[in-house]
Amino acid sequence: MMKDASLLLHAPPGAATARRARCFAARKSPSPLRASRAVVGGARRPRPAAAPLGATSSSKSDTWEDEFTSLDDRKADDPMPLPNLTKRKRIILVRHGQSTWNAHGRMQGSSNNSELTEKGAGQAAVTKSLLENAKFDASWVSPLKRAQSTADIVWSSSEVKPQVLTSLREIDLYSFQGLIKQEAEKEYGEVYKLWKKHPAQFEIDGHYPVRELWFRASMAWQSILRSDATNSLVVAHNAINQAMICAATGLPPNYFRRFIQSNGALTAIDFFPNPSAQGRPKIVIDRMNQSPVTPSWSKTRKESTSQKFVLIRHAATDSTDNATILGTLDHENLNKKGKKQVQSINTFLKDLQVDKVLCSPTKRTVQTGYQLAKNQKHKEVEVKLEERLSNIYLGEWQGKSAASLRGQPPPKDAESLNILHERTSEAWLDIVQQAAMDGSKCTVVVGHAAVIAAILCSTLELAPEFSSLFRLTPGSISVVTFPMGVLNGPGNVICTNFTTHLGKLADGDPTLQSDEDLFADFETCDWDGCF
Structure with a gap:
């Protein structure tokens, strides 16, 4: 169900959260650098006919020899x-x-x-x-x-x-x-x-x-x-x-x-x-x-046959900065850091012609996507709200520090991963099919890390437990493309958690420190997306 987003820019908190909480509860499921040898071209022999799809390799049909043959690693x-x-x-x-x-x-x-x-x-x-x-x-x-x-x-x-x-x-x-x-x-x-x-x-x-x-x-x-x-x-x-x-x-x-x-x-x-x-x-x-340079997906190429979907995690709030679990809570606007991230997103995507902007119905997601829609010059683009893109409901965990909940099982009334994936996949299928029908070349979805992870899993036909595979930080961009259009093959993941627009790897050390408890908060609900 989609709605106009204008009222959410300054909406009072509470009502939507309570409604979604009741809804989810009702649906709850129980050497030196150079190598010592130069690599030379291999010997070509007459090619064999294409084998049946189920055929297995046979060493007797091996007709190739080159510098790496002796390694015996072609298995x-x-x-x-x-x-x-x-x-x-x-x-x-x-x-x-x-x-x-x-x-x-x-x-x-x-x-x-x-x-x-x-x-x-x-x-x-x-x-x-x-x-x-x-x-x-x-x-x-x-x-x-x-x-x-x-x-x-x-x-x-x-x-x-x-x-x-x-x-x-x-x-x-x-x-x-x-x-x-x-x-x-x-x-x-x-x-x-x-x-x-x-x-x-x-x-x-x-x-x-x-x-x-x-x-x-x-x-x-x-x-x-x-x-x-x-x-x-x-x-x-x-x-x-x-x-x-x-x-x-x-x-x-x-x-x-x-x-x-x-x-x-x-x-x-x-x-x-x-x-x-x-x-x-x-x-x-x-x-x-x-990417080390401005990626091709960040610009519109009129000759391209692909249809792309730009997935943006909402920008920072005080709770995300403090690793507080938000879930479906909607009492916060973007903080100063988040507003700066929004400016960076809009600057980075200034050459991208967007056909649609869809948001989860929270202030932090709408405030992230609103300006991108308003900046479009090729046509008027509205921000539409999609209820099924709401963040995961986490019951009594919501509003608490992730660190304080480490090692605890999720609350009994929390929405399960299976239900999250079911509703998100349903919404994602509708979004993709609508793009197929109206020919939209670029659709932007602004959501929460848990929801974007579920979309990536749906694109790749992965089970809900793969949600924890993807880290998605505030203001980051992930991109899915269908190279020949959504009706002509599966979607490919172009990037996940892209943050070049926010600074050099978000201005942090890209390696782990010996005293860093990297996964302390991550283990709380099995992925970053809950806070």
Whole structure:
């Protein structure tokens, strides 16, 4: 149910909260940097016919040999489980800057013939500035020179020597390597179509590149997470970074291309020990695909066929600054910091033509989205309220400090994650379908961290328990796009918890401090979104 938002800008508190509380209660469910060997092009052999979708790899059909063949790491096996941890760790993944083959549209794979362009070196320099406050204990780098050149720039002020890890090389694309994409499409026909539409089932030269990549990503995690380092920097590539994210979170190879990794962008992942000695570590994506330059999604491109959805967590209030659980409470306006964040959001998105702005019905969300709607010059845009985007109801926890509730189970009258996801997914489906019908190119949704996490899970077909995967801070931006339109394929997550517009990683240290109890408040309700 949508309403006009104008009355909420200065609305009195209480009535909406009480109504939603009753509603939720009624619905409640029970070495040196350079590698020692140069990587050369592999030998191409006549290509085999495309295999059936259910086929498995056979070593007898292997028709490829190159510099990495002797490593024996090209296995289409299930990824290895993450090693057990005894302390929390933060790993920052960086994709190399633009390379010469990126610029030419040539398929690189694990070949080593491309180098950083001037633009790519500039991207790496900006990434270095984003990480200038970071204190890394270790660094790992791909053996390919485009990644190593990026690491040279990003890591130039550190005395710690990066370690070359061969498992961090880019996806092995075998006979595709070196081809312009149009050449591959013309020469390989159905095989190329399989690579584009069903990459997890794609086979070439007797190999399943994406399945092998997932296994190799799990190999990389063995080395990285077994080290003593608390904070590690990893400089690698697009596809391997995607696989690293998915292997860490337990997502299978069919999630290839669902998480975007831009040139020079960074992704920060937190790992912390599972209380069960045999359990997998808990994973939190602190932010994903934080671009070193103004990202393309922040501007309108009239020729684009994609439909995008910009998800903004409301800006700061005194309660969010003090880690007080708000839930459905609606007694606060944005504070001074929050108003500044709103200005930064509007400045950053000044070249984005927005078709719709939808908000959760609270003052803090409407005040975050109102000016963005009013700033639109291409047409008049109203702020519409969507009740189903309301924050999670947390009963007697609401208004209390998150730290004071640590270790306690949620109140019995609190809304369950299942119900939150059910109503949010229903709202999200309606929003997406409406965009399909009216052709909206850009829809902005302003909400709460719990709700945005639920939208991301719905987009990725993830269960409610994956809500805790995404950290979403006040004023941050997450973006979902449907590259060919919402009727022509699934949505991809372009970025999460993007905060460049608020400062260099929100002007904080992007690494963990030894005395920092990072997850103290996070554990209270299993994600940041409740306060």
